[in-house]
Amino acid sequence: MFAAYAARIDRDQPLNGLELGERPAPGARDGWTTVNVRAASLNHHDLWSLRGVGLGEDALPMILGCDAAGVDADGNEVVLHSVIGQTGHGVGPHEGRSLLTEKYQGTFAEQVSVPVWNVLPKPAGLSFVEAACLPTAWLTAYRMLFTNAGVRPGDSVLVQGAGGGVATAAIVLAKAAGLQVFATSRDEAKRTRALELGAVEALPTGARLPRRVDAVIETVGAATWSHSIKSLRPGGTLVISGATSGDAPSHAELTRVFFLELRIVGSTMGAKDELEDLLAFCAATGVRPVIDEVLPLDRAREGFQRMLTGDLFGKVVLTV
Numbered sequence: 001m002f003a004a005y006a007a008r009i010d011r012d013q014p015l016n017g018l019e020l021g022e023r024p025a026p027g028a029r030d031g032w033t034t035v036n037v038r039a040a041s042l043n044h045h046d047l048w049s050l051r052g053v054g055l056g057e058d059a060l061p062m063i064l065g066c067d068a069a070g071v072d073a074d075g076n077e078v079v080l081h082s083v084i085g086q087t088g089h090g091v092g093p094h095e096g097r098s099l100l101t102e103k104y105q106g107t108f109a110e111q112v113s114v115p116v117w118n119v120l121p122k123p124a125g126l127s128f129v130e131a132a133c134l135p136t137a138w139l140t141a142y143r144m145l146f147t148n149a150g151v152r153p154g155d156s157v158l159v160q161g162a163g164g165g166v167a168t169a170a171i172v173l174a175k176a177a178g179l180q181v182f183a184t185s186r187d188e189a190k191r192t193r194a195l196e197l198g199a200v201e202a203l204p205t206g207a208r209l210p211r212r213v214d215a216v217i218e219t220v221g222a223a224t225w226s227h228s229i230k231s232l233r234p235g236g237t238l239v240i241s242g243a244t245s246g247d248a249p250s251h252a253e254l255t256r257v258f259f260l261e262l263r264i265v266g267s268t269m270g271a272k273d274e275l276e277d278l279l280a281f282c283a284a285t286g287v288r289p290v291i292d293e294v295l296p297l298d299r300a301r302e303g304f305q306r307m308l309t310g311d312l313f314g315k316v317v318l319t320v
Contacts, residue, residue: 001025003109004300004318005063006050006101014050015304020297023063026105026113033072033116035080038128039294040068040107042303042316043136043165044244045099054102065107065318066100069122069131077122079131079279080107080114081272099269108300110320120276123283133289133315134278136269137165141173141217142278143270144239149215153178156213158231160184161220162194162202163313166241168290170217171197176287182209184224193313197290215239225249229256237263290314 001023008017026034046064049055055062066082082100100106105113122131144166145151151174159170162185174181175198183194183202191202201210205224212233218224221243228238230253257264270278282288292314295303303316 001110002297003063004065004297005061005108006055007061009050009052009055009057009060011051014047015301015308017050018064018301018304019061020300023061023105023109025111029113031115031117032113033119034111034113035068035070035072035078035119036111037068037070037107037109037320039070039132039317039319040065040297041132041136042307042318043067044242044307045136046101047304047308049101054099059103062101063105063107063109063112064101065109065112067132067135068107068112069128070112070320072119077124077128078119079122079275080112080135081118081120081275082107082135083269083272084115084118108297108318118272120272120279123279125283126279126288129291129294129317129319130282130289131279132317133165133291134282135275137315138169138173138289139270139275139278140241140267141166141169142281143274144217144241144267145170145174145177145179145215147270147274148239148265148267149217149237151177151179151215154180155215156180156182156211158182158184158209158213158216158228159194159199160205160216160218160224160228161244162199163187163190163310164219164244165315166219167217168197168314171199172287172290173281175199176281176285182213184227190313212236219243220245222246222249226251226253229253229262232260232262234260235262236260237265239265239267241267292316294319
């Protein structure tokens, strides 16, 4: 079957390790099901995999892709939860977690095999392309906002780095939930898009906000860390799920953290029941993922290149 896969690890030039071509189709396995992929979306995790983060040389070649929507062996339209237990079962209280592409082959292929536990029904109102955007970036944003930040309608939130998959999702979800959203970006066009998606104000990165916020959604890391801390009200919460600009900020703002009793919460992906809630939320409210571009699988390299350069707003989706 045709697939996009990591053939080599290159920490400096990750796309050097990306190959497009034939890979073995998944075989039968007890408790697992094979899904015919209709759409799969790109995430920064795929670039990190090509750099060898979470993916060792001994696991190569590895089909990339965490997210997918498709049709299972019984003809059901489904969405995949991409967090899989280390021993090949659904994640439970005593089961270590991994993502597709770390230990098990991913979704950038004609077919993917996952535990039956990881398959959820696709709501009829969501297209395959839309549904494929939800299990990683949108689920991460959902968990950051509603589980870890604990924000409620009427609260205020700052989303750093408008344009990225998680940040874009956070703006849309927060607006739909009745939050006051502020956003930042170095790019004027991305700030304009953030306003169109529902932000009350979009500012250049590092600019002072009109007022301090209840929560900050942080995925940028070192470049925005100090600004994120300074933008919180006393007792506010910073939730971080990524550090695309580096993980060693020059100013940790520790004095401000303890004096204002700020909360800093790490967040990774989301649970299966949260994905069920997210799917229901989208179906009920009409909220849909922001999609930058849809490409056929054989043009996956173009999508990876756009993600590498940051030249996108929302998700890039590959169709099979």
